[in-house]
Amino acid sequence: MRPTSTRAAVLREFRAPLEVTELPLPQELPAGSALVRISCTTLCGTDAGLWRGALPFVRLPIVLGHEMVGTVVALGAGAGSDAVGRPVAVGSRVVWSESVCGRCRACTVLREPVLCEHRGYGFGQRADRWPYAVGGLAEYAYLPPGAHRLVVAPEVPDTWAASAGCAVKTVVRAFANAGGVRPGAAVVVQGAGPLGLVATAYARVAGAGRVITLGGPAHRLAVAAAFGADHVIDVTAVTDPDERVAQVEELTEARGADLVLDFAGGPTANREGVLMCAPRGTHVVVGLAGAQAAAVPLDVVLMREVRVVGSLNGDVSDLFLGLRFLSACAGRFEWDALFSPPVGLSGAGRAISETASMAAVQAVVDPGLD
Incomplete structure (x- = not known):
C-alpha cells in the first residue's frame, strides 16, 4: 500500500534543532512523477549553510538534504524510464536531479537545464505546502515530473550514489x-x-x-x-x-x-x-x-x-558522468573515506552539527535506522 505520510526532520528555525515530525505525501502522482523511499542521504556544506541561515532567500520550514538515493515505491503515468532510457519500475534504485521545466530559454535555447528559470531545488520548497516532502532527511520523497532520474547500478553503494547527486x-x-x-x-x-x-x-x-x-x-x-x-x-x-x-x-x-x-x-x-x-x-x-x-x-x-x-551545481548529464567516475575509480580511491557512520532521522540534527563544525566530511543519514 502506498504510504500517505512520511517521517521527516524539519528545520523550522535557523540554528535550531530539527523537528522529527510527520508530513503528508501526495496521493495523486502527476504524470512523470514518482515516490521514493529514501535509503541514504549524505550532507554537504550547503546543508550546514542552510541550517545556519546563510541563504536568506530560503523560507522555512524545509526538509534539508539534497544528496539522496532511494527505491521507487510508486510511479506516475509516463515515468517508466530514466534519463538514458533504462526501465524504471517499483523497486528500482534511483538518484535524481533537481526538477527543471523543459520550456524556458535556458532549457530550450541554451540547452542548459542547470540554468532553468524554474529549477526546483529541494531546499527552495517549503515543507508546509504541497508536495511537502522533497528533501533527503525523510523516509520518503516526492520526485516532481521534471526531476530526471537515473537507475543506480547494483555495485554502487548508497553513499556513493547519494553524494553524486550534488558533490560529485x-x-x-x-x-x-x-x-x-x-x-x-x-x-x-x-x-x-x-x-x-x-x-x-x-x-x-x-x-x-x-x-x-x-x-x-x-x-x-x-x-x-x-x-x-x-x-x-x-x-x-x-x-x-x-x-x-x-x-x-x-x-x-x-x-x-x-x-x-x-x-x-x-x-x-x-x-x-x-x-x-x-x-x-x-x-x-x-x-x-x-x-x-x-x-x-x-x-x-x-x-x-x-x-x-x-559554475553552478550540475544537471542530470553531470550526475550520469559523476556516477561513472566513481565506479571507474573505485579501485584507485577509497571513496568510503568521505563518509561518516550512518545515523537515523533522530540523529539528523547531530549530523548537521558535525557537518557545520567540519568534524565530518560527509555525514550520512539512513532513515531506516530509526
Missing part, C-alpha cells in the same frame, strides 16, 4: 566549464570538503602534473593527500591569504596555477584564486563568497589574461 556532479561540471585539465597542468583546489576532495581526485585522474589542495582541518587534508594531492596547505595554520598565495607561487616555481577551482567559498577565496593563477590561467567560481567578499583584482585578470568562469 558539481565537480564534474566545474571541470567541464573550465575546459578540462591540460596534461601536466598545475591545478589548485580551494576547499577540502566533499567537493574539494572529489575535485582533488578528479584533477589527478584528468592528468594534472601537480595538484595543490587548500583547506582544513587536518583529517580532511589527509584524505586530500590520499586522493592525489601533491601538496596540501592547511588554511587553519596559514591564516594570511597573501601567504597562501605566496606558498602556491613557490610550489609552482613562480609560474602560478593553470587552473584554480574554488570549492570553498569564503570572503577571500576568489581574490586568492585569481592571484594564484598563472598567465592565461583559469579560475572557476563554485563556492559562495558571501556579502563580505574581498574585491577580485581585475587588473590581474587583465594583465595575465585570466579567465574567470562561474
